[in-house]
Amino acid sequence: MPDWRSSCPLSSALDLFGDKWSLLIVRDLAMHGPRTYSQFLAADEKISTNILASRLKVLEEFGLIEHLNPDAFSRGNPYKLTEIGAELAPVGLAFREWALKHLGDIHPQMTHLPIAIK
Numbered sequence: 001m002p003d004w005r006s007s008c009p010l011s012s013a014l015d016l017f018g019d020k021w022s023l024l025i026v027r028d029l030a031m032h033g034p035r036t037y038s039q040f041l042a043a044d045e046k047i048s049t050n051i052l053a054s055r056l057k058v059l060e061e062f063g064l065i066e067h068l069n070p071d072a073f074s075r076g077n078p079y080k081l082t083e084i085g086a087e088l089a090p091v092g093l094a095f096r097e098w099a100l101k102h103l104g105d106i107h108p109q110m111t112h113l114p115i116a117i118k
Contacts, residue, residue, distance in 0.1 A: 016062060021047055021055045023092060026064070026081065030089040034068045034078035064088070 005011050017023055024045055028035050040052055047055075056079065059065045064085035068078040081088075099107075 016058070017088075019055070020045075021051055022059060023088075023095070025052075025055055025059060025079075026085060026088050027092050029065065029079065029081045030086065030092060034080040036076055036078045038076075039078075059085070 004015055024043065024047070025040060028040060028043060032039075037052065037056070040047060040056075041049065056065065060067075060079075063082055065079045066082050067074060068080050
């Protein structure tokens with residue numbers, strides 16, 4: 001369980017998602033559909049194996065992601081968003097739109113490509 005800092009809903013959400021890796025895992029699942037551990041490792045952001053394993057475990061414990069086939073051996077068994085995990089997609093899109101609007105001048109290489117949510 002996270003160390004809840006306060007009873008504020010935003011603070012509580014940040015206790016769970018306050019690191020970039022959790023949001024990027026949700027982003028990848030929302031944009032690409034089910035992903036394997038290896039596919040997460042291949043993402044441009046270059047997450048380390050120990051952080052990936054830790055974040056996947058936390059997201060799974062909180063019911064935001066699950067294995068595509070719950071009865072299969074986990075290695076190579078893709079993760080997918082649960083129903084409540086998929087509800088985070090608009091949050092990610094809102095962050096993206098904010099970044100495109102306000103960070104373009106200081107990060108001109110930022111991609112402006114449209115994205116699709118699966």
